[in-house]
Amino acid sequence: MSLVIHNLHARVAGGQEILRGLNLEVQKGSVHAIMGPNGSGKSTLSKVISGHPDYEVTSGEVLLDGVDVLAMEPDARARAGLFLAFQYPVEIPGVSNANFIRAALQARLKDGEELDAVDYYGDLYKEMDKLEIPRTFTSRSVNEGFSGGEKKRNEVLQMAMLKPAYAILDETDSGLDIDALKVVAAGVNALRSPSVGMLVITHYQRLLDYIAPDVVHVLVGGRIVRSAGPELAYELESKGYDWIKETLTEDAHAVELASV
Amino acid sequence: MSDTFLQDAPPAPTAAPEWFVTAQRDAAKRFESLPMPSRRDESWRFSNLKALDPLDFTQARPVVQELAEQLLADSVGFEAALATLVFANDRLIAKRADEHLATQGVIWLPLEEALNTHSELVHRHFMRSESSVGTPKLLAHHQASVRAGTFLYVPQGVRLSAPLQAVHWAAGSGQAIFPHTLIVAEEGSAVTFVDWFKSSGEGRNMACGVNDLHVGPDATVHYVSVQEWNRQTAAQQSNTTAIAHGGSAINLGLHLGGVFARSESVSRLNGSGARSEMLAATVADGAQEFDQRTLQDHRSPDTWSDLLYKNALYDTAKTIVSGLIRVEPQAHHTDAYQKVRNLVLSAEAEANSLPGLEILADQVRCSHGATTGEINPEELFYMQARGISEKDAYRLITFGFLNEVLERLPDEALREKLQQTLRARLQGH
Secondary structure, eight states: OEEEEEEEEEEETTSOEEEEEEEEEEETTOEEEEEOOTTSSHHHHHHHHHTOTTEEEEEEEEEETTEEOTTSOHHHHHHTTEEEEOSSOOOEEEEEHHHHHHHHHHTTSOTTOOOOHHHHHHHHHHHHHHTTOOGGGGTSEETTTOOHHHHHHHHHHHHHHHOOSEEEEESTTTTOOHHHHHHHHHHHHHHOOTTOEEEEEESSTHHHHHSOOSEEEEEETTEEEEEEOTHHHHHHHHHOHHHHHHHHHTSTTHHHHHTO | OOOTTBOSSOOOOOOOOHHHHHHHHHHHHHHHHSOOOOTTSGGGTTOOSGGGOGGGOEEOOOBOHHHHHHHHHTOOOSTTOSEEEEEETTEEEEEEEOTHHHHTTOEEEEHHHHHHHSHHHHHHHTTOSOOSSSOHHHHHHHHHHOOOEEEEEEOTTOBOSSOEEEEEEEESSSEEEOOEEEEEEOTTOEEEEEEEEEEESSOOOEEEEEEEEEEOTTOEEEEEEEEEOOTTOEEEEEEEEEEOTTOEEEEEEEEOOOSEEEEEEEEEEOSTTOEEEEEEEEEEOTTOEEEEEEEEEEOSTTOEEEEEEEEEEOTTOEEEEEEEEEEOTTOTTOEEEEEEEEEEOSTTOEEEEEEEEEEOSSSOEEEEEEEEEOOOHHHHHHHHTTTOOHHHHHHHHHHHHHHHHHTTOOOHHHHHHHHHHHHHHHTTO
16 A cells, blocks of 8 residues: 555646656655755645646656556545645635634535534544644634734644545745744654554755654655655755765766756 | 415504604505616615515405414513513514613604604604605605604613514515504613514515614614525615714614615714624625615714624625715814625626715824625635634634624624524525
8 A cells, every 4th residue: 555656747738857767665654855955846746746736747757556647636636545744734714714624624514514613623622633723713714813823733733633545745835933833743643553554855954953853855857866765854954955966976877956 | 376374364453643643644655656776776776676566465364363373482582581572463462571761761663653652742853854865765665654653761760681582474475564563661770672573474565664773872782683584585674864963873774685685774873982784794695685774873063983894695696885074164073984795606796886985074094995795715715724614614714704793783682593593594505
């Protein structure tokens, strides 16, 4: 059981290719980190997997437990078990947080089935308490007026409520101070289990101090150029991304990478 | 004309005081002699005058007993209301009230009864406010024909804890009804009132209504109208809100029904420190047309008004919002805001916004703006990324867009009822 990305090529519709033959496998129960410099394709990867309409897949496949999701609408992918924690969570004026999450859960039920309101609020409050989210946030509009930390906690809350099989966390550390980062990381760690695979995308090693990955991948120029254990993150932190780029200039992709 | 739901002949009208009878007779003459407005008139630009031709309709006949009973069962409105009046074709069919109302000195009566029992009090307030955003012809039509509605008088200092309401039904076809609401809130009082407008069956009828709110010094009046006429009905609703010093009013319209619905709303900030919020949320689909005209009339210093009108448009629907802020020379330190937001969900829909400012005083803060846009694709993607289908996401975002208007109403339980009504209205989309 895994999320498999095979030879993925993608671009902004009509633009230059950003992902150029990306291969990756995230097993259920494991946490993989993707690190990479700006412009390497990190956020593109998360958006392509989750089906953002601005991106176009030119070849390759994304298999969720063997099922190709690329032909699916974004909502069908989510219902199939995929979750994206957004780098920039979107504000939805006039829609309360509680109603939003409820609609997302309701969408997973069969036609005619109704979510039990009492159970729902019981679960919601329990998860909110874990994430130290005040109760007043249920009636506030989705992400509207939330601080950076509140937005990220709200992403983790949604993940906890929706219980995905695979979760992609896109730069979840961006915009967070250390205290907020600890709360968010604790929330994510609480969700680690044999039934969830996680892909943590980050620019900085800092996040990985709190969410310890099993495998670290380096993304450069739209491809995974190196994969190793957690020690790779520290090596990157001390030597910088130029070190990876330099080691790569010796191989056959040198010319292509220089243009990135 | 035969209609199984209506009685053949109306009963003899109840005796009304002399001043009222005379005023009705004069109004009838004015109605006869005045011309219908034309689209060349500023406040009728882009409007659909054909839909409102009074000659297509006759004064409504009463409904038969069986229908009245059926309508009563569907007249819940807001469950926790302190008092409810139900009218069918301008006849009272039910009256329920909390017994404490009378002991507090609240006068809450069908207009036709109040004319007899409180003639002087009604006379002092009845149709005293000119509406400058409509036409005198239709106001004269209303005054000449009105025979039912609500009279609500809240004495000084009485603050009512829950809303009162009236339900107005239109039944049959070719019928014209003239719902009337007159609220007088004395100094320091507080009241929330809801008018529900509903149709029985799918007949083509006309409603020509008036609601006048008199907000006393430091009094608070929240007036809500929920317009759910059937898709054949033409409606014209004229509101004036007169606010004395320190008084504050909210007028919120939830516009959902009708084939053509015009609403005119005038806030007169007569005393210093007066405040007015003018709010409307409109769902327009099919070939519906909603024509909304407003005036924020600042006549005293230190007054504040804030208008927020939002329209969600589907199919070939059309909306007009024409609003004027007028600040009289003496009304210094006025704050006046006007925001019109249109969410267009179809390429064939048409949203017209006609904002206007007329500022004759110094030291005022005024802003007005109208925007027209579509669903934000990033909001849509965010929802879909949570498993919500595109169709459900569209509906939820549209709900949120209009719900921002409902959120401005402080009465929480009533607001939830309105949200439920809005949700039901959007269900087909």
